[in-house]
Amino acid sequence: MAEHEDGEREFTLLCLAMQPRPDSESIKSLLGDGLDEALLLDLAEKHGVRPSLTRCLAALSWQGVGEAARGSLESFRRHHVLRALAMAGELRHVAKLFAESRIAFAAFKGPALALSLYGGLAEREYGDIDIVVPEDRVSDAERLLATLGYRLPGEDPAYHHAFLGYQRQYELVRDDGQSAIDLHWGFSGTHVPFPLTPAEIWGDLQILPIADFGIPTLRGANQALLLAGHGTKERWGCLKWVGDFAWLVDRRRDLDWAAIHARAAAHGCGDAVLLGGAIVRDVLKVPPPAALETAIAASTRVRALGELLVRRLRLGPWQARDPENFTDFDLCERPLDKLRATLKIVFTxxxxxxxxxxxxxxxxxxxxxxxxxxxxxxxxxxxxx
CATH class of the missing domain: 1.10.20 (Histone, subunit A)
Incomplete structure (x- = not known):
């Protein structure tokens, strides 16, 4: 049974809460009609949007919200703040260690994205730390992270390199199991193109003060390319990812969006940027950048794929049901790229x-x-x- 089939109003409320400029009157109207609050909380958790929902309802002084739902969200908020502060502290340790060892790196998603896009470490829901390093420093980064207790699961590094290296990322878990770091040297697997490569980011990083330490992270056009690519790779399957791109579009209309699209197109992923613009418009009612509107309207592929993904999103948080590792093929807009991706997956x-x-x-x-x-x-x- 489709998850949102009986929860259309609850899903609509989450969409309103995720908007960069929430419509308070529409939210009040939905709350006044009576909602299934248990379903609302369940969907908010699965879509990773509890911080936005909590922030939005608190701004309305919790009008029309039951005590149980309010208590649940406030409890989440307290724990999430503590968790976010702990992860910020971990990120500081990593950044200091890498800086001392002269390993270039950038944090993205996690605490860095929450602060740079939403304005606070706890204003976005996340569960780990993502960092990217140059490919030739991956082994050095692994060794340094091991000194902080972060290790690849299992005892055989050769296994991870042989069977997981194609993903261009490893998940390292701290010995106590309380924290994890995703170590990247690419933003997608080797089988698909992506709108942004790590080589493009090193000369254009911003420094964010996190836990009293300067943390390098993506900004501007590179952040737009990353979020568009990541959303498309994940089929825009959670409101959190839609919200990320919507907030960036709303706050950075000053960016040269035509140039951003051209950069993505040069990597064979121009549709990822157009698709992001179409989906934030159709789901969160955020107008796409003016420079993209004509291209969005002219693309049959973007229109058809956008309609499909929005329908899937409205049915529930998307989970992979396709054959393994074929789920990020939406990044391939050229038939030749899709053929190459298929062959790589089949034989890797x-x-x-x-x-x-x-x-x-x-x-x-x-x-x-x-x-x-x-x-x-x-x-x-x-x-x-």
């Missing part, structure tokens, strides 16, 4: 191949032969009635 072994058929390291190359057959078997099994 992953951890699931090893799990399905554990082989000793000396035979790992055999996965290049077995993987296509395993994928074909999965596809055939999924097609059976």
């Amino acid at each position: 072994p992953t951890g699931s191949d090893h799990a399905a058929l554990p082989l000793p390291r000396s035979l790992w190359r055999a996965y290049y032969l077995t993987r296509p057959f395993r994928l074909a078997a999965r596809l055939l099994a999924g097609a059976r009635p």
